[in-house]
Amino acid sequence: MRYLVRDKIFAIGDDYWIEDENGRHAFLVDGKALRLRDTLELKDPAGRVLVTLRAKMLSLRGAMTVERDGRTLATVRRKRLSLLRNHYHVAMEAGPDLEVAGRILDREFTVEQDGRPVAHISRKWLSVRDTYAVDVVREDADAALLIAVAVCVIRMAEKE
Template identity: 70%
Template sequence: MKFLVRDRIFGIGDDYWIEDDHGHRAFLVDGKALRLRETFELKDLDGRVLVTIRKKMLSLRDTMTIERDDQPLATVKRKRLSLLRNHYRVELVDGTELDVSGKILDREFAIEYDGELLAEISRRWLTVRDTYAVNIVHEDAEPPLLIAVAVCVIRLAEREHGED
């Protein structure tokens, strides 16, 4: 399953449709204005909130959280002791950890669980400018969660490199 995400869409108050690789609307990104911290909701076609992405207010390192039904689902932050600058860890509330590594700012990276590829994020398949694809390769993977992880990692990497 491949989803197309427009780059630089995630701004306060911005709304945007994420499409599948056939050009059909799949998810709505709703950027929430007038919030103290950066907040986005990923909604289905019927307007139901699937996940909420928030920048964590008080933390030593930049951190973003992914919530479902106002309950924490995952925390995303740069891996603490990584020699690679583009290596992030996603900690799910059930204790599962996902690894994200690659060229984050170039939109060429992978999301893995225990060495198994869940999703690839890439621009190389596309001719559309300012768009990247989230290709879900594992059949049991949850697309809204993996899209949210990709968005969080990109936002954190941009902040770290002063591109906010």
Template identity: 55%
Template sequence: MKYLVREKMFSIGDDFWIEDEHGNKAFYVDGKVLRIRETLVVQDPQGNELCVIHKKMLSVRDTMTVERDGQTLVSVRKKMFNPFHDKYRAELASGEELEIRGDIVDKEYDIEYGDERLARISRKWFRLRDTYAVHIEREDADPSMLIAIAVCVDRLVEHERQEHEREEHDH
């Protein structure tokens, strides 16, 4: 199943729907304004909370967490610098890791567990600007978690871009 996600819509206070490939409202994302740290709540169409995305404060490298029922489900961060391409990782609460590989900035990447692709994130499937798809490839995968990971990667890339621009501006 493919889900349609608008990028750069994840700023504080933004609320929006993520639709499936048939145009049905699949997930509602509520950007919380009254929080010190960036917080997004992912809900099903009935308003049930599926997961909460937070930017971790005061970490060495930017990290975002996805929580469910108050417990950390996954932490997403950039791996140490790789000169050939960006690589992110999602560490599950169980200690297992999902690799996030590909062209992160241009939104053509995969979320993998071992040698198996769980989801492909791609901008190619849509003509709409600032939109990408999260294609969940496994029937038994958790779509809200994989979409949340893609949202985390999107936010981390955006934070890094803003940091870079600030540094350029200061010099």
């Protein structure tokens, strides 16, 4: 399933819809202004919070957590930097960890689990400016989690 994300998503305090490949509202990103730390909520169309993204307050390399129902689901950290690609590690609380690699600022990267792609993030499929696609390639994957991971790594890369 492919989801379309507008880059304006990163303005704190603003709300933006993520659409599915058929143009229907799939997720609402609710930016929380006036918070001590960077916080976003990813909601379903009915307004239920699916995951909460929070910047960690005291982290040397920068990190963000993805929380569900008040518990940490995953922690996203920068792994290493090379000249052409960024690498991030997503430590999952339950299940295999995820690895993110590619050109984050260009919106061309892949999320892998156990060496197999779970999602591709790309602008090249789209003619719409300031929009990128999150293409979830495994049917058993948690789309909300993968969109949250994409949002986290892009926010972290833009701050660096």
